[in-house]
Amino acid sequence: MSNKTKTEGNIITALFRNQIFIPIAALFILALFNFIVDRSFFKITIGPNSDGNPVLSGNIISIIDYGSELAILAIGMTLVTAASRGQDISVGAAMAIAGSVVLRVLCGTNSRPDELQAPIIVAFIVCCLVAMAFGAFNGLLVSVFKIQPMVATLILFTAGRSIAAWINNNELPVVNDKTFSIFGNYIPGIPIPTPFFIALACFIIIALIMKFTNLKLYIQSVGLNEQTSRLNGLNPAFIKFITYVFLGLCVAVAGFIKVSRFSTINYSVTAKDIEMDAILAVAIGGNSLGGGKFKISASILGAYVIQFLTTTLYKFDVNSEALSAYKAVVVIALVVLSAPIVREKIAAVFKKLRSPEKAELKS
Numbered sequence: 001m002s003n004k005t006k007t008e009g010n011i012i013t014a015l016f017r018n019q020i021f022i023p024i025a026a027l028f029i030l031a032l033f034n035f036i037v038d039r040s041f042f043k044i045t046i047g048p049n050s051d052g053n054p055v056l057s058g059n060i061i062s063i064i065d066y067g068s069e070l071a072i073l074a075i076g077m078t079l080v081t082a083a084s085r086g087q088d089i090s091v092g093a094a095m096a097i098a099g100s101v102v103l104r105v106l107c108g109t110n111s112r113p114d115e116l117q118a119p120i121i122v123a124f125i126v127c128c129l130v131a132m133a134f135g136a137f138n139g140l141l142v143s144v145f146k147i148q149p150m151v152a153t154l155i156l157f158t159a160g161r162s163i164a165a166w167i168n169n170n171e172l173p174v175v176n177d178k179t180f181s182i183f184g185n186y187i188p189g190i191p192i193p194t195p196f197f198i199a200l201a202c203f204i205i206i207a208l209i210m211k212f213t214n215l216k217l218y219i220q221s222v223g224l225n226e227q228t229s230r231l232n233g234l235n236p237a238f239i240k241f242i243t244y245v246f247l248g249l250c251v252a253v254a255g256f257i258k259v260s261r262f263s264t265i266n267y268s269v270t271a272k273d274i275e276m277d278a279i280l281a282v283a284i285g286g287n288s289l290g291g292g293k294f295k296i297s298a299s300i301l302g303a304y305v306i307q308f309l310t311t312t313l314y315k316f317d318v319n320s321e322a323l324s325a326y327k328a329v330v331v332i333a334l335v336v337l338s339a340p341i342v343r344e345k346i347a348a349v350f351k352k353l354r355s356p357e358k359a360e361l362k363s
């Protein structure tokens with residue numbers, strides 16, 4: 001067998017085993033499906049929005065727009081999953097709380113003020129502090145009281161939306177200031193949705209943290225073997241706690257974007273079921289839901305895969321009540337294919353199929 005053929009075989013085998021392969025393959029399959037069925041899916045137009053500013057619109061723009069909220073959540077969910085070997089199912093309710101806090105600060109005691117009652121930056125900071133406090137609450141239950149993550153976060157999952165409504169006395173505040181809507185829509189003069197830039201900034205920040213600190217190593221160590229990490233001088237409880245606080249920060253950013261889109265909130269609907277999408281994004285990214293090694297870029301790509309799938313289903317008029325069922329079928333297939341053991345089997349089958357070719361070349 002020639003060196004070139006051998007090299008090509010090694011590259012393909014390595015590709016199958018690479019963690020990023022499944023989300024990339026999923027994106028390709030979804031894109032191919034839409035290209036075959038309806039090429040207009042990829043059509044992007046530019047035109048004035050409600051404020052008269054030229055902006056890009058189309059399904060692809062919607063994917064990078066709404067997928068950005070999910071991508072931000074996926075960053076925090078990846079860290080929590082890696083360190084605690086479990087998932088936080090309260091992020092949707094926590095986003096409702098974060099959004100409610102933002103509106104409370106901006107509107108004050110008047111649910112529909114003519115002017116902002118506080119600077120937007122103040123509302124954002126308060127929102128971050130509150131969301132991080134709830135993240136700390138979850139982290140305390142998991143790291144100190146040793147409660148299984150899904151059970152610990154079930155408390156906030158159950159009570160979160162009621163807390164969000166209580167913050168604003170069950171009223172639905174409306175912010176009339178156009179500046180606030182920029183964060184969830186478009187910056188005047190820039191045709192790409194603002195949430196995409198916010199998600200990009202979040203990814204750059206976490207990438208720099210992972211590169212220039214030992215946080216990634218510590219999280220992976222705790223997730224792989226808590227006892228061994230303790231013997232090596234780490235504090236597993238603190239590492240887990242920090243990841244939940246960081247997820248709280250991600251929730252705050254995503255919640256801020258969410259309420260900025262509409263300048264109001266619906267407590268029962270806002271970010272509904274987004275926690276499941278965030279968990280699936282982590283899984284589709286090839287990260288083990290049992291903790292340990294992780295790749296944030298793969299989770300982010302997984303988030304956009306989920307949004308691509310959601311947009312595709314909406315495009316083909318799938319009933320909203322059946323949306324979760326259709327999504328579940330596709331996601332189960334992707335998650336199974338993303339499992340390391342399945343990728344190993346695929347690589348082995350591919351290698352076996354190439355064996356006759358090797359024998360022929362040798363003869």
